Amino acid sequence: MELAVRDVRKALAEQLPPLTPNAAAVEADRCLYCYDAPCTHACPTHINIPQFIKKIATRNLRGSAATIFASNLLGATCARVCPVEELCEGACVLGGDHKPISIGRLQRFAMDSAREHRNYPVVKAAPTGKSIAIIGSGPAGLSCAGTLALLGHTVTIFEKYEMPGGLSTYGIIALREPMEVALEEARMIEGLGVKIKAGVEIGKDISPATLQKEFDAMVLGVGLARTPGLGIAGEEVVVDGLEFIEASKVAAAKLSVGRNVIVIGAGNTAVDCATIAKRLGAERVTMVYRRTDREMSCYKHEYDFARKEGIEFHFLSQPARVVLEAGCPAGLECLRVELGAPDASGRPSPTPVKGSEFVLAADQIIKAVGQNKLTLAVLLGLKTTKGFIDVDASFQTNVAGIYAIGDCIRSTGVASTVMAVQDGKLAAAAIHQQIAKRPSPVEVK
Amino acid sequence: MADLRTNFAGIKSPNPFWLASAPPTNSGAQIHKAFEAGWGGAVWKTIGAPVLNVSNRYGAWHHGRQRMLAINNVELISDRPLEVNLREIVEIKRAWPDRAVIVSAMVESKPEVWRDIIHRIEDTGADGIELNYGCPHGMSERGMGAAVGQVPEYCEQITRWVMEAAHIPVIVKLTPNVTNIVLPARAAVAAGANGLSLINTINSIVGVDLDTLELTPSIGGKGGHGGYAGPAVKPIALNMLAALGTDEIVSKSGIPISGMGGIATWEDAAEFLLLGASSLQVCTTVMHYGFRVIEDLCDGLSNWMDEKGFKTIADLTGRSLNRVSEFKNFDLSFRAVARIDAERCIKCDLCYIACNDTAHQCIDLVSPEGKVVEPSAYDVRANGKRAAAETRPRPVVREEDCVGCRLCYNVCPVDQCIEMVELPPRRGAVTWDELSQMQTPVTEDWDAMEAYREKVGIHIH
Numbered sequence: 001m002e003l004a005v006r007d008v009r010k011a012l013a014e015q016l017p018p019l020t021p022n023a024a025a026v027e028a029d030r031c032l033y034c035y036d037a038p039c040t041h042a043c044p045t046h047i048n049i050p051q052f053i054k055k056i057a058t059r060n061l062r063g064s065a066a067t068i069f070a071s072n073l074l075g076a077t078c079a080r081v082c083p084v085e086e087l088c089e090g091a092c093v094l095g096g097d098h099k100p101i102s103i104g105r106l107q108r109f110a111m112d113s114a115r116e117h118r119n120y121p122v123v124k125a126a127p128t129g130k131s132i133a134i135i136g137s138g139p140a141g142l143s144c145a146g147t148l149a150l151l152g153h154t155v156t157i158f159e160k161y162e163m164p165g166g167l168s169t170y171g172i173i174a175l176r177e178p179m180e181v182a183l184e185e186a187r188m189i190e191g192l193g194v195k196i197k198a199g200v201e202i203g204k205d206i207s208p209a210t211l212q213k214e215f216d217a218m219v220l221g222v223g224l225a226r227t228p229g230l231g232i233a234g235e236e237v238v239v240d241g242l243e244f245i246e247a248s249k250v251a252a253a254k255l256s257v258g259r260n261v262i263v264i265g266a267g268n269t270a271v272d273c274a275t276i277a278k279r280l281g282a283e284r285v286t287m288v289y290r291r292t293d294r295e296m297s298c299y300k301h302e303y304d305f306a307r308k309e310g311i312e313f314h315f316l317s318q319p320a321r322v323v324l325e326a327g328c329p330a331g332l333e334c335l336r337v338e339l340g341a342p343d344a345s346g347r348p349s350p351t352p353v354k355g356s357e358f359v360l361a362a363d364q365i366i367k368a369v370g371q372n373k374l375t376l377a378v379l380l381g382l383k384t385t386k387g388f389i390d391v392d393a394s395f396q397t398n399v400a401g402i403y404a405i406g407d408c409i410r411s412t413g414v415a416s417t418v419m420a421v422q423d424g425k426l427a428a429a430a431i432h433q434q435i436a437k438r439p440s441p442v443e444v445k
Numbered sequence: 446m447a448d449l450r451t452n453f454a455g456i457k458s459p460n461p462f463w464l465a466s467a468p469p470t471n472s473g474a475q476i477h478k479a480f481e482a483g484w485g486g487a488v489w490k491t492i493g494a495p496v497l498n499v500s501n502r503y504g505a506w507h508h509g510r511q512r513m514l515a516i517n518n519v520e521l522i523s524d525r526p527l528e529v530n531l532r533e534i535v536e537i538k539r540a541w542p543d544r545a546v547i548v549s550a551m552v553e554s555k556p557e558v559w560r561d562i563i564h565r566i567e568d569t570g571a572d573g574i575e576l577n578y579g580c581p582h583g584m585s586e587r588g589m590g591a592a593v594g595q596v597p598e599y600c601e602q603i604t605r606w607v608m609e610a611a612h613i614p615v616i617v618k619l620t621p622n623v624t625n626i627v628l629p630a631r632a633a634v635a636a637g638a639n640g641l642s643l644i645n646t647i648n649s650i651v652g653v654d655l656d657t658l659e660l661t662p663s664i665g666g667k668g669g670h671g672g673y674a675g676p677a678v679k680p681i682a683l684n685m686l687a688a689l690g691t692d693e694i695v696s697k698s699g700i701p702i703s704g705m706g707g708i709a710t711w712e713d714a715a716e717f718l719l720l721g722a723s724s725l726q727v728c729t730t731v732m733h734y735g736f737r738v739i740e741d742l743c744d745g746l747s748n749w750m751d752e753k754g755f756k757t758i759a760d761l762t763g764r765s766l767n768r769v770s771e772f773k774n775f776d777l778s779f780r781a782v783a784r785i786d787a788e789r790c791i792k793c794d795l796c797y798i799a800c801n802d803t804a805h806q807c808i809d810l811v812s813p814e815g816k817v818v819e820p821s822a823y824d825v826r827a828n829g830k831r832a833a834a835e836t837r838p839r840p841v842v843r844e845e846d847c848v849g850c851r852l853c854y855n856v857c858p859v860d861q862c863i864e865m866v867e868l869p870p871r872r873g874a875v876t877w878d879e880l881s882q883m884q885t886p887v888t889e890d891w892d893a894m895e896a897y898r899e900k901v902g903i904h905i906h
Contacts, residue, residue, distance in 0.1 A: 029509040032858050035798035036810075036820035038837050044828035057509065090830030093791040419828070426825065 008252040011279040012174040014080075016105065024109040028057035031101045034093055039103055042091035044422045045072040049088055053106055065114035068107060069121045073146040074139050074421045076115065076185050077168045079108035080177040081417050083299045120188045125152035130435050133158065133215040135202050135376070138166020139417045140406025141221030142189045143424025144431075149192035151432045156215070158206065159198040166223055167407075168417065170246040173272040175279070179249050203379050212401065216435050219427060220380075220389065220397075220404040221420070224371035230264065234322025237329045241265065241273045241368030248276045258364025261285045262332050264319055266296040270368035271303070274311045277366070286312045286360060288319060290337050290350040297414075314360060318352045323359055331359045374408065385411055394430035395423060403427050447750035448757045449743060451485065451545075453701050453724040454614040454639040456572045458485035458545035460743050461718070461758050465705050465726035466490050466549035466575060466618075469736070471523065473533030477540065482736035483743060486545025487537075488726060491522035491577045492530045493552040493562055494589065501662035504651035504671060515675035515707075516729050517651040519664070521583045522551055527565075534569040545724075546570075547616065551577040551589050554599065556606040563610040573613050576604065576638075578629070579620035579645025581672045594620035594645070597632035604636030616640040616703060619685075621678075622648050626685040627692045634698045641689065642703035642726065644682045646672025675707055675729035682706025683720055690721030690766045709738075711745030718758065719765035773878040778870035781849040783808075783842045789862040790839055794820070796853035796863060797840040807846035808853060810838035846906070872901045 019027065031053040039049040048067055055064035068075040084090070084104040092100030114120065131154040134141045142164070145155045163169050168182035190196055202208055211218050227240045241263070247255045261277040263270050266289035278285045287306070289296060292315045296303060307313075316337040323331035336356035339348035373387030382397045382404070383390040388411035389397055389404040396403050405423035407415045449460040463486035464470045464479055471490045479487060504517040523530055538546045548566045552558045566574055578600055580590030593599045600617070607615055617633035619626060621644040630641055648670045652661040660668025686704050689695045704722025708714050709730040717725055730738055755761050785796065785808075797820070800808040809817045818838050827836070842853070849865060857863045877888065886893035898904070 026510050032793045032795065034792075035794040037794075038792065038830075038833040041821075041823055041837070042828060042830045042833035046825065046828075086830055087828065088830075091833040093793045096791055422826070422828075 008255075008280060012248060012252060012276065014178050015175040016108075018112055019102075019105050019109045024056055024106060025059075027102050027106055028053045030094075031057070032093065038091040038093060039088035039101075042087045043071075044087070044416070044418045045078070045425065047071040047075070047088075047107075049103055049107075052110055053101065053103070056106055056110060061110060061113040062117070062119045064110040065119050066121070068110055069114075072418070072421055072425075073121070073143050073189065074168075074185055074417070075107055076111035076181050077139060077177060078418045078421065079104050079111050080181065081168070081172055083301070083416065085301050086299060087418070115184055120191055121146070121150060123150055123152070123192055125150060127154070128152040128436070130154065130216045131156070131214070132217045132219060132431060132435075133211045134219045134221060135211075136160075136166060136221040136223060136406070137164035137186060137196055137198070138221055138223050138406060138420065139168055140223075140420035140424045141166070141219070142186060143421040144219050144221060144405060144428045145194045145424075146189045146192055147425050147428035148431065149189070149194050151428065153432070153435075155194045157194060157196045158200045158202060158211075159196060160201045162199055164196050164198055166221075170249060171242055171269070172417075173245060173275055174249050174252075175275070176272075202376060208376075208380050216401070217431050218402050219395075219431070220376065220402065220408060221406045221424065222374050222376055222404075223407045225374045226372055227367050227369060228372045230319060230367055230369070232319055232321050234324050234329070237322055237324065237327070237365065238264075239364065239366045241269050241366050242371070244273050244366050245269070245276065248280070252280070255280060256364075257282050258329075258362065259283050260362050261364045261366065262360060262362040263287045263366045263368060264332075265289065265368035265370075266291070266298060266313075267368060267370070268298045268302050271298050271306045271311075273366045273368050274306060275309055277364070278309050278311055282364075284312065285310075286314050286362070288314045288317050288332065288334065288360065290316065290318045291339065291347060292316060295347045316350075317358075317360075318350060320352070320357060322365060329362055329365050331361045332365055333357055333359045371407075377404075377408070394434070395427035396430070396434075403431060447747045447755060449485075449747060451724050451758050453545070453703060454573070454616070456486070456545045456547065456614050456640075456724075457543075458724070459543055460485035461722075461724045462486070462714070462739060462742050463488055463545055463547070463703070463724055463726045464731060465728040466547075466577065467728040467732075468520065469728060469731045472525070473537050476537050476546075479731075479736045479739075480537075480541045480544050483739040484544070484736065486547065486572075486724070488547040488549050488575050489523075489530065489534060489571075491549040491551045491580070492527055492566075493522055493550050493577075494584070494587070496521040496524050496583070498524050499664050501664050502671075504662045506651055506673075506675075506677060513675060513729065513733050515649075515651075515673055515677035516732060517649050517671040517673050518646070519582050519669065519671040522549075522577070522580065531565055531569055534566075534571055538570040538572075545572050547573040547575050549575040549577050549618070551580065551584060554588055554593065554603060559603060559606045560610040563607055567611070567613055571613065573616060573639075574607070574611060575616040575618050575642060576607060577618055577645075578603075579618050579622075581620065581622055581646055581648050582670060591620045591622055591645070594618075594629055595623055597628045600629045601632035601636045604633050604638050608637045614639040616642050618645055619643040620645045621681060621685055621706075626688050627695065630689050630692070631694050634695055634700060638700065640701045640703060640723075641695075642705065643689070644678070644685050644706040646674045647678055647681065649673035676709045676713075677707065679707030679709075679713060683716060686717060686722060687720045687766065687769045690763055691769050696766075711742050711749065714742055714746055715749060715761070716765075718761040719763070720769070721763040721766055723758070723762050773881075774876050776870075776874045776876060777880070778872050778874050780868045780870050781851075781865045782844045782847040782868060783849065783851070783853050784844070784864050784866045785840055785842055785853075785857075786862050786864065787839060789859050791859055791862075792837050792839050793858060794840055795856045795858065799852050799856045804850050804852045805846065805848050807843045807848070808840045809843060811841045812836070812838045872903075 052064045052067040088103045089100040134157045137159040164186035165182035257280045261282040263274045317334040321333040335352035337350040343349035406420035451461040466488040502520045505513045506515040578594030584590035585592040617638045701723035703724040704717035705726035854863045881888040887897040
């Protein structure tokens with residue numbers, strides 16, 4: 001199926017239009033300006049939300065953006081990708097008997113204005129002479145880098161991919177965050193003096209030992225790797241979900257989309273994959289999940305969104321084999337599943353029923369069942385738990401001077417962009433405090 | 446169904462709502478349309494001396510998204526030819542015999558000029574005349590309008606000239622731009638006026654343009670004070686209305702008062718009636734939404750009257766005047782405290798910050814475990830709506846420290862969440878007036894005051 005570039009862009013264009021100045025003002029005026037507001041508490045980065053909204057109401061957009069940046073340098077991304085229903089908006093005091101304030105969209109309004117007028121943070125601190133290496137330019141790395149730069153440190157980010165931004169650039173469906181937003185955010189961080197060395201992989205292009213020697217501290221914000229294997233026959237024709245999203249952002253027109261698509265998994269990435277397939281022309285998209293809608297790991301609003309998109313769901317089905325015809329996928333053979341006692345994750349354990357095989361027809365199968373852990377931790381000799389890097393309260397690993405933030409440490413609960421941003425911010429504060437105690441290698445006179 | 450019919454100094458109208466003398470009553474066509482919508486009467490836009498108007502004549506004060514909480518204008522009296530106005534008045538009165546048609550007038554301060562305009566108005570068949578002693582701009586610079594209303598002697602003199610010539614009811618419209626509204630009112634009473642109306646507009650500068658640094662609105666780069674009206678002036682109007690209603694001379698004279706100044710809803714209307722108005726005049730809300738607002742003004746007022754058992758407008762007029770008093774007569778032992786309904790409270794904590802920053806520091810934040818906590822007392826790693834909701838403290842009033850100032854009640858965004866609860870007094874009733882007569886030193890000397898407080902148990906921290 002071939003779609004013109006223009007049509008692809010349209011199909012995956014940012015879903016919510018920006019608020020008009022008038023709509024933003026109306027919404028901002030509706031905010032009660034709570035004291036010690038619960039939205040601020042619920043925000044992982046604790047943006048002073050009533051204050052930035054009040055500033056929109058008073059037409060002080062420069063001040064509004066500065067309020068957001070003071071707590072969250074990646075406000076533009078967070079405004080788009082945050083599960084606001086679970087965070088700030090979910091905590092809004094107006095939610096009880098009417099509609100919560102559209103905090104996410106107001107933040108986007110303030111961030112769009114900052115971008116338009118280049119009202120970005122500027123470094124006021126004197127140079128400290130300390131240098132920090134950050135591995136990975138995703139939300140965690142950029143947040144950490146920007147915060148450190150604002151404190152006067154010299155920061156270099158090493159990024160394996162060609163473009164900075166991590167999942168914001170490559171892994172978030174464009175209709176939620178266009179790539180350009182993430183790239184501009186990275187440019188803003190560069191504007192603070194941070195060097196981003198893209199296309200450089202640690203352990204391949206540069207050794208960890210070199211970094212440890214050259215920098216006062218090293219921060220890993222490396223995220224996670226690709227989707228793990230399903231361990232089923234015919235897996236070689238199954239498309240990796242993250243690669244599918246990446247292709248839809250980097251070269252959507254070249255993305256091959258089936259007519260009858262199956263997405264294995266039921267997380268937010270799986271929903272994004274299903275949405276892309278549907279928007280780019282698949283006639284039928286089915287999400288296959290071994291548990292039920294009660295156990296899905298995607299947010300409820302994502303599930304609702306998927307259903308509105310016309311995506312179908314096949315619950316209690318365990319993929320067993322890809323049915324191939326002439327080397328191409330023709331279907332997914334599944335086993336019916338029965339739910340048993342809760343497993344380690346607290347959810348009922350799925351037990352495939354022997355002899356219950358059935359085949360769902362499909363000409364494209366995409367898997368989005370979590371992410372593997374990267375091997376960098378092993379290379380550096382870091383302690384891990386189930387592949388996630390262990391850190392202390394100040395984000396330091398078992399190796400002094402090496403810190404880790406973001407998805408690569410998030411072994412429990414839901415990992416999200418905004419949590420990664422907060423990690424970056426807190427780690428930067430911890431690093432600032434700790435390396436200030438050590439003598440500087442550079443004599444500052 | 447309440448009877449809304451009104452008889453104001455002999456001027457009859459099917460309901461108490463008259464359009465005030467202003468842009469909405471500029472022409473016969475407009476008033477015709479207003480009467481079709483249901484208005485009980487109209488005070489024709491002031492006719493009299495020749496004038497010329499300017500553009501950008503209306504400014505406005507907005508707050509948040511709420512537009513036009515007040516309007517400010519430098520429009521003058523009618524700029525249409527006198528003959529045209531007089532002819533249209535004749536036509537309107539002929540077409541609408543049951544409605545009140547009152548003509549506002551303002552001319553040079555000469556007896557013969559006033560006599561002439563009065564006769565010409567009477568010839569139209571109008572029901573009454575309103576003397577515009579209030580216009581605060583333009584006309585006042587020429588010795589008319591507020592220039593008259595601000596000097597009780599002028600007010601009395603001109604009213605006498607008018608009363609000698611007039612055969613139909615004459616209403617004197619007062620300017621609020623005075624230090625004591627009672628004085629010009631008494632002057633009008635002394636001159637034999639048949640009715641009073643108030644308030645005219647208040648002197649105001651509505652704002653400064655932050656780009657051009659000119660006043661808003663800018664009239665070719667200049668601006669000046671204009672007349673301020675609309676919802677924002679209502680409390681000022683109510684105070685002046687009550688001042689007349691409680692003045693011995695004015696109230697004993699028995700002359701009716703037509704109330705105006707910020708009436709936008711039937712609730713506003715009822716309040717004006719309760720404080721002594723016999724008819725009501727409306728302008729700004731009509732300039733905002735059109736003549737159609739009359740429907741709910743009448744409907745709402747009528748429904749409320751039915752609910753409360755008021756049968757006529759006269760039943761209502763002045764019913765709350767006996768509640769108007771002065772500080773010196775208030776019972777100093779009266780005691781009320783704020784109480785927050787935990788069920789209704791949405792925990793916006795606006796009461797907490799208002800009380801703690803600016804009032805009497807008697808609201809605490811109490812955690813779900815029942816402990817008094819500081820604001821923002823959560824870990825920086827805490828997040829999510831559940832954490833925020835489940836750990837959020839709620840504001841609780843420390844009643845023993847609450848002075849009952851009522852600030853929290855006013856800032857609370859939830860209806861009926863904060864209640865001012867009356868508590869039994871802790872000491873005998875006494876007013877400041879009584880105190881100053883019976884225990885004079887207490888009201889004049891701090892040491893005596895301290896001793897008095899100690900004796901009766903008043904502790905201020």
